[in-house]
Amino acid sequence: MLVKNDRQKQKELTKNAILKVAEEIVLQEGWQAVSIRKIAEAIGYSLPVVYNHFESKDAIQEEFVKNGFNMLATAMQSTKEKYAAPEQQLTQMAVTYFDFAFQNSAYYKMMFGLGIPSCQKAREIEEIGNFSSIVIATISNLMVQDDEQRKLLKFHTLWSILHGLTSISMVNLTAAPDEMQQHILLDAVQGFIKNINR
Amino acid sequence: MLVKNDRQKQKELTKNAILKVAEEIVLQEGWQAVSIRKIAEAIGYSLPVVYNHFESKDAIQEEFVKNGFNMLATAMQSTKEKYAAPEQQLTQMAVTYFDFAFQNSAYYKMMFGLGIPSCQKAREIEEIGNFSSIVIATISNLMVQDDEQRKLLKFHTLWSILHGLTSISMVNLTAAPDEMQQHILLDAVQGFIKNINR
DNA sequence: TATTTTTAGCTAACACTGTTAACTTATACT
C-alpha cells in the first residue's frame, strides 16, 4: 500500500530510469537507435508503460532539450561567477559551452537535432575538400603572413561562424526577426576579417 | 530495343527522379519522413527498384551531401569571381553561404544532419530563455552603449560562433586536430569581443 | 469488512519502416 507521495516518487524514479536508458543508447548508437521497446525492456516493464511517462518519443527528446539547456545554463552561470572581468567571463563561458557539448554530447545532439551523418565516412568525402579550398584561397589573400596552419585555423573559425548562424536560425531556436539575420551574419564576418591578422 | 547508351541514360533519369522526390519530401516533412516506399510509388516503380540505384537509404543521404557541397562550392566560387577585394569577396561569400543554406535547405539539412527538432515548439521552450539571459547579461557589461537590440544581435552572433564550432567538430567534418579546436574557439571569441563595440 | 473505483500493468494488434530473397517477364545477343 503506497501513500500518494511514495507513488509520485516511484513515478519519478521510473521516469528518470527511462531518460537514463535513452541517454546511454544515444551516446552509443544515436537517437535514431533509441526505441520504446528497448527502453521498456531495460527498465523491466512492458512497452506501453513508457507511454505513461512520456506522450511520445518526441516528448522524450523534448525532455532532453529542456534538461540540456538547464544544465548548460547552470554550468555557464557558475563559470561566470568565478571571474570578475567581463572579457574573461565571456571567454571562459565559451570554453564551458564547448566542454559541455562534448561532455554531454547526448544532450547537445538532442538540443540541436544533430543526426550524426555517418561520422566515420564524413571525413572521406572529397567534395568537402573542394569547398574548403575555395574559402581558404580567399582567406589567404587577407593574411599578411603565409602560415599554412593559421590559414586552416582561420578557415575553421569562419566556417563555424557561418554554420552556427545558419543552423541556429534554421532550427528556429531564436526569436530573431528575418532582417536581423543579415545583420548578425555581417557582424560576425566583419569581426572575423578585422581579427584575421591577430 | 535500347542501346547501351540509352540504358545508362534511362538509369540516370530514374536516379535523378529518386533524388528529386526525396528532396521534395525532405523540404515538406524532413528526412525522417522519406521512405523507400514513398519514393518507389512516386517514381512509378515497385519498391526494390530503388535499391538498384542506391545501396541503402543512407546512400541517398550521402548523395545529397556530395551534391550539396558541390553546389555550395560552385556558388561560392562564382560569387568570389564577381569581386576583386578579398574583404568584399569574403563578405559576399558569407552571404552566398547563408542564402544557399536557405534556398537549398533540403540539402543543407542533409549535409549537417540537422534533424529539425520540432521547429514549431522550439521557440516556446522557456529553458532556452534562461540560457540566453545569462549570456546576454555578460555581454551587456562589455558594451558601452545600452542598446537592447544590439545586445540581442551580439548574443546571437556569439551563440552562432559557439554552436557552429561545436557542431562542426562534433559531426567530425573537419580534419582539425583536437588541440586546434581550443585555438579556433578562442580565436573566434576574441575576435567577437574585440568587435563588440563596432 | 465488503464493494466499488481507480490505477498499473499486460498482451495483441495496426500501420508503418528498411531490406532482401525468390520469382516472373521482357529485352538483347548468339
Added chain:
DNA sequence: AGTATAAGTTAACAGTGTTAGCTAAAAATA
C-alpha cells in the same frame, strides 16, 4: 528460335511508434 541477361515484380522478415482492450492489484468509499 533459343538462351542469357537484365528489369521488375510480389512476398516476406525484422524492426519501428502508437493505441485499444483486457486483467489484476491497490485505494477509496460505503
